[in-house]
Amino acid sequence: MDRVRKLSLSIKRSVIDKTIRENSELTSDQEKSDDTTEMKHPISSDHESKEKQHYKKSAQFSPAARRGSFSNTSKALDNKLLNLEDKFRRRSRSSSQACVEIKTAISNLREKSNRQERRKSFSELGFGKLESYDKLHKLGEVFIASCKEQGTYATVFKGRSKLTNDFVALKEIRLEHEEGAPCTAIREVSLLKDLKHANIVTLHDTIHTERSLVLVFEYLDRDLKQYMDSCGSILDMSNVKIFLFQLLRGLAYCHSRRVLHRDLKPQNLLINERGELKLADFGLARAKSVPSKTYSSEVVTLWYRPPDVLLGSTEYSTSIDMWGVGCIFYEMATGLPMFPGSSTENQLQTIWEILGTPTEEEWSGLTRNLKVNSLSFHDCKGEPLRNRAPRLEADGLDLLAKFLQYKAKSRISSADAMKHKYFDCFGPEVQILKDSKILFNSS
Incomplete structure (x- = not known):
């Protein structure tokens, strides 16, 4: 009986050791997949030059928006990933095809989660909202001509989009309650909305508040x-x-x-x-x-x-x-x-x-x-x-x-x-x- 018990324990240990090795390999593969994902979709670092961040062509989302590490969505994602891994591990631990399927499923699930996080960010902040932008510092004052004799002034700020982390120029036009927005500002918005060219400044957003009209442009030095x-x-x-x-x-x-x-x-x-x-x-x-x-x-x-x-x-x-x-x-x-x-x-x-x-x-x-x-x-x-x-x-x-x-x-x-x-x-x-x-x- 003692011999049988010892043999049984030995078999169990070997099974456990094998499971641990397989889990370790799967975890290593997943980490490599994550590393590859990170390399393909770099996240802006606080230590990175602010000026260089502005000139990146692709929109970059903040680490919180991409990873959602402490969000409910992230916890749900982790649970789904564990379930997927268990499901495919049970199907065939020794199959290389199973590993490929696991990686593909994990990648698809992560991408779906990222899209959900981005949609959530846009709905909470979004275009047309002043809260979507941080004012960094004042660049200067510009005179805004009016259709009437007296014009008004606009203050231009350097800002940063909370949605893309890109620098922007915020042109804040003070509104006169009696006249509303200057006709020249309205004209600029209506024209730039339809002018899309590499050698014409891009109007990203317009924000109309009770006291001002803010035009959000791409930032140039x-x-x-x-x-x-x-x-x-x-x-x-x-x-x-x-x-x-x-x-x-x-x-x-x-x-x-x-x-x-x-x-x-x-x-x-x-x-x-x-x-x-x-x-x-x-x-x-x-x-x-x-x-x-x-x-x-x-x-x-x-x-x-x-x-x-x-x-x-x-x-x-x-x-x-x-x-x-x-x-x-x-x-x-x-x-x-x-x-x-x-x-x-x-x-x-x-x-x-x-x-x-x-x-x-x-x-x-x-x-x-x-x-x-x-x-x-x-x-x-x-x-x-x-x-x-x-x-x-x-x-x-x-x-x-x-x-x-x-x-x-x-x-x-x-x-x-x-x-x-x-x-x-x-x-x-x-x-x-x-x-x-x-x-x-x-x-």
Whole structure:
């Protein structure tokens, strides 16, 4: 009897040891699977550079949302995983196919749980809610024009989305109870909602509260003016070409949809650390398809305003933006504003001095313009553009001249400018890029 009892105990121990080894192997496989999952779906670390977190392409969810370690969902998941492991272990401990099925089932269950956690996060926070964003620090104040004479101010904050952990720019517009949201803000929202392009800033969310309207934009480090200042106003000419092409890409997309920006200037062109340039601030933009007998002549910051608009023209098209592109092109190439006027009259005189006083052939009907006749101008011969922008090569000077035509209809379009020989070095591929693709590979 003692021999039988000892033999029985020995058999039980061997069975237990075997079970322990198999459990250990399954646990090891599961941990490897978890490690692989973690490698495929990295989680942002507090020790990781905050600036680098902003530039990750894919949305990343917080560790709590992904793992749910202390949630009821996580406990239920753990129980289901144990049941699955027991089920397949009983079916065939020695079968490699069973191990594959276990891993597949566990992976599917984890993914389902992650989706449930994310849906829960979005429902608790979600879009259109101020609680979905953390304000980090103030970036500055911007003036918001209004359809009425008096505008208002908006405060811009750097923030972080609690849903994606990405940096955002929060443009908080204070509301006047009598007037409500400024028409320019409403216009910007309505236009950006339909403008989806790699070279146009993305509007992620809009939040309307009793006291403010908050526009949530993708965050970019600086604008073109700040970038030029940080470089001592002297940009590398290859960067000038890259920035100009991206500006034209974004503008061509807008113009193809009959949208005029109407306020192009370096401060409204945003740049990130990858060198991507994006059009921003569509507060003065207008869809040309919207019925309107005339547009306002008080658009575009003075230095970048074309002469026809300076003289009161309200019947303009995409050409209004192309003059501004020429001014920005010159400023990037020289480090100086091209036409730094102090008033409408002085602005026109500055243009005349550089480009020469326009003739009737260059600008039909100019001599009959009442505003021109009411102002006193000096006749100027102008000077060659190569003297003012010596760093520009011949092709660059030719393109600059095509932007700065007195006659609005003679100015080169954004689409044609992209095909100019100045950009031949980029190759033909850049002409057929999808709207969502950037000019260069940033990986």
